[in-house]
Amino acid sequence: xxxxxxxxxxxxxxxxxxxxxxxxxxxxxxxxxxxxxxxxxxxxxxxxxxxxxxxxxxxxxxxxxxxxxxxxxxxxxxxxxxxxxxxxxxxxxxxxxxxxxxxxxxxxxxxxxxxxxxxxxxxxxxxxxxxxxxxxxxxxxxxxxxxxxxxxxxxxxxxxxxxxxxxxxxxxxxxxxxxxxxxxxxxxxxxxxxxxxxxxxxxxxxxxxxxxxxxxxxxxxxxxxxxxxxxxxxxxxxxxxxxxxxxxxxxxxxxxxxxxxxxxxxxxxxxxxxxxxxxxxxxxxxxxxxxxxxxxxxxxxxxxxxxxxxxxxxxxxxxxxxxxxxxxxxxxx
Amino acid sequence: xxxxxxxxxxxxxxxxxxxxxxxxxxxxxxxxxxxxxxxxxxxxxxxxxxxxxxxxxxxxxxxxxxxxxxxxxxxxxxxxxxxxxxxxxxxxxxxxxxxxxxxxxxxxxxxxxxxxxxxxxxxxxxxxxxxxxxxxxxxxxxxxxxxxxxxxxxxxxxxxxxxxxxxxxxxxxxxxxxxxxxxxxxxxxxxxxxxxxxxxxxxxxxxxxxxxxxxxxxxxxxxxxxxxxxxxxxxxxxxxxxxxxxxxxxxxxxxxxxxxxxxxxxxxxxxxxxxxxxxxxxxxxxxxxxxxxxxxxxxxxxxxxxxxxxxxxxxxxxxxxxxxxxxxxxxxxxxxxxxxxxxxx
Numbered sequence: 001x002x003x004x005x006x007x008x009x010x011x012x013x014x015x016x017x018x019x020x021x022x023x024x025x026x027x028x029x030x031x032x033x034x035x036x037x038x039x040x041x042x043x044x045x046x047x048x049x050x051x052x053x054x055x056x057x058x059x060x061x062x063x064x065x066x067x068x069x070x071x072x073x074x075x076x077x078x079x080x081x082x083x084x085x086x087x088x089x090x091x092x093x094x095x096x097x098x099x100x101x102x103x104x105x106x107x108x109x110x111x112x113x114x115x116x117x118x119x120x121x122x123x124x125x126x127x128x129x130x131x132x133x134x135x136x137x138x139x140x141x142x143x144x145x146x147x148x149x150x151x152x153x154x155x156x157x158x159x160x161x162x163x164x165x166x167x168x169x170x171x172x173x174x175x176x177x178x179x180x181x182x183x184x185x186x187x188x189x190x191x192x193x194x195x196x197x198x199x200x201x202x203x204x205x206x207x208x209x210x211x212x213x214x215x216x217x218x219x220x221x222x223x224x225x226x227x228x229x230x231x232x233x234x235x236x237x238x239x240x241x242x243x244x245x246x247x248x249x250x251x252x253x254x255x256x257x258x259x260x261x262x263x264x265x266x267x268x269x270x271x272x273x274x275x276x277x278x279x280x281x282x283x284x285x286x287x288x289x290x291x292x293x294x295x296x297x298x299x300x301x302x303x304x305x306x307x308x309x310x311x312x313x314x315x316x317x318x319x320x321x322x323x324x325x326x327x328x329x330x331x332x333x
Numbered sequence: 334x335x336x337x338x339x340x341x342x343x344x345x346x347x348x349x350x351x352x353x354x355x356x357x358x359x360x361x362x363x364x365x366x367x368x369x370x371x372x373x374x375x376x377x378x379x380x381x382x383x384x385x386x387x388x389x390x391x392x393x394x395x396x397x398x399x400x401x402x403x404x405x406x407x408x409x410x411x412x413x414x415x416x417x418x419x420x421x422x423x424x425x426x427x428x429x430x431x432x433x434x435x436x437x438x439x440x441x442x443x444x445x446x447x448x449x450x451x452x453x454x455x456x457x458x459x460x461x462x463x464x465x466x467x468x469x470x471x472x473x474x475x476x477x478x479x480x481x482x483x484x485x486x487x488x489x490x491x492x493x494x495x496x497x498x499x500x501x502x503x504x505x506x507x508x509x510x511x512x513x514x515x516x517x518x519x520x521x522x523x524x525x526x527x528x529x530x531x532x533x534x535x536x537x538x539x540x541x542x543x544x545x546x547x548x549x550x551x552x553x554x555x556x557x558x559x560x561x562x563x564x565x566x567x568x569x570x571x572x573x574x575x576x577x578x579x580x581x582x583x584x585x586x587x588x589x590x591x592x593x594x595x596x597x598x599x600x601x602x603x604x605x606x607x608x609x610x611x612x613x614x615x616x617x618x619x620x621x622x623x624x625x626x627x628x629x630x631x632x633x634x635x636x637x638x639x640x641x642x643x644x645x646x647x648x649x650x651x652x653x654x655x656x657x658x659x660x661x662x663x664x665x666x667x668x669x670x671x672x673x674x675x676x677x678x
Contacts, residue, residue, distance in 0.1 A: 003415065005423060006419045006420060006422070007422070008419065008654070014654050018654070182432055182436075184433070258350070258664055260357075313358055315363070315538060316363060317358060317361075317363055319359050319675065320674070322672070322673055325672075
C-alpha cells in the first residue's frame, strides 16, 4: 500500500484488490467474506444472498441512467451474480448541503422505477446531510438481500472446455460516463447499459450445475474479471477477439481517446461460464431478453497457461488479458 | 514475411502510440525471427525528466494554485517513487486531469481568484494546441493561466540517438501524428543524411504491418528512402498553420531529457512576448542540465538500448501499480505496453 489512498484504490483493479487483501480481510476475514464474490451466501432454513455497494458516479445524470437507477441495478446485479433472487433493498443517502430538492426527487424516482420493475422492496435506509464540499451532490449506498436460487456458483466449478459467454456489447457505461463528464471531447450517441440483470441470471439458473460462474464486469471491465476468474481457478482461457461484441460507437470513441473497451466499465452486462454442451442453450436463454439480444460465446476455459486469459486477435497473434492497473478514469459508479 | 538469417534487422518505432498498437495487436509475434522492434523516445511523458515531475509536484502544493495535467502524467514518479502528481493530489494538492490545454484555460477563466498552471508536455503533435491556449489567454487577457513548458522536438532526439556509437538501428517507423504537423519531409534527413529507411505510418495494425514490411524491404535491398504510407492524413509539408504558430511563438532551447540527457535545440521555449504565460518564469523554476543517477532503467529503455523485459526490475519491483519509472505507467510507455499486453504464445 502507498502512504496515502490515491484514486487508483477505487479503480476496481489491482490497487483495489490490494486494499481489500491488506486492510479489509486482515480486519474482518471470515468464511463468508473471504470468497470475495459479488455477494455473500448465508446459511439458514432458506439460504440468503447479501450484498452492498456504494455509488458516487459523476455526473449524477447521464445518457441511459442516473445514480438512482445505478444504485438499485448495481445491488440487484451483485445479488443475482451470487446466485440470489433479490427481495429486499436498503438505501442510504449522503446529501450535500444545498443540493436541489427536485434533482433529489428525480434521482429517487429513477430508483423507485427500478425497484417496482424488479418487484423488490426498499425496507430500510438512512439519510445524512453533510456540509457543502463534503460530498459531491449525492452519494448512495444500497444493500440487497436475496433468496439463494443457484448455490455453488464459483470459479472453482469451472472446467477445461467450458464456454465463456457475455450478455452483450462491452464498454458502454464507462465510455458514456467519460463523454458525459467531458462533453468537449467528442459528440456521440453513447448510452450507459445500466440495467437489472436479475431476470437474465434467473434464466441461466435453470441450467443447474452446468452454470458455473456469473459475474458482472463493472469497474475494470471484461479483461479484469476474466483475469480474476482465471487466476482464482488456476485455469487458462482462450478468448476470440472477433467474437467479443463491442458497439461501433464505443469502439470508435475508444480508438480516438486511446481507451480499451475490454477495460471500460459495464453496468448491465454479465459474464457466464457454462458447460460446453449447454453453451448454445445458455446463449438462447440470454437472447430472449432485450438486454441479452447481442449475447455471444466469446471463448473457452482451457488447461494451458493456467491463471491467464489469452486473447486471440483476428490476425493470428495473441495477448494476455491482465487485470486493470490504475484507473482508466475515476467515479464511474 | 520470410526470414533472412544473414543478420538481425533492428527497427525503431519512435512513437509510444505505435508501441502500444504493436503490443496490443501482438504484431511482434508475426514478424520474421531476424527482425527486432525497439521502442524509441516518442512517449512525451517518458522523456520528461524526473526533476520536472518534482517541480510540478512542488508547484501543485502552492496555495491557490490548480495544476492541470494530462492523465498520463498523474502516476509518473519524480526523483523518488513517493513523488507523483496523483500522490500529491491525495495529500491535498489541487491537481486536475484535463484532456486539453483549453480545458485548463477554461478553468482559469472560470476561477479568476486561482492560479492555473498547465503541465505542457508533448511533441510537435500537442505543441500547437498548447500554444493556441496561450495565445487565447493573451487575447482574452486571462492572466491567471500559465504553462510549464515541457514541449519537445522529435528530430533532435532522433539525431542524439544516432550520434551514440552504440546505436544499432536499421530503420525508423516514423510517427504519423507528428508528421501530420511537421509533414513527411520532416523525416527526410533519415535517408538523406544517415542512409536509413524511414516510413511514416498510421496507427491501426493494417497501417503498421505494411509499413514494417516496407522498412524490412528497404533494409534487405539496401534501398533507404522516405516513404509516407499514411497519406490519408499526412502531407509532404504538414500543417502550415500549426507550423506558423510554433514559429511565431517559440524559440528552440536546450533541454534535459530522461535517458538522452541534455540536447541542444530540442525543446520549444516561449518567446519573450509570451513570458508572462511561462510558469517556470512566473514561479522561478529552473530545471538542471543533468539528472542525478537513479536505479531506474527507463532511460535505457527510451533509447532502445534495453527491452522492457530485459530490465531487472520489470514486472518484479516495477509494475503499473508500483512504477519505478514513466515507461511503466504512461499509456504510451513501452514497459506498460509489454506488461499490459504481455505476449505469451
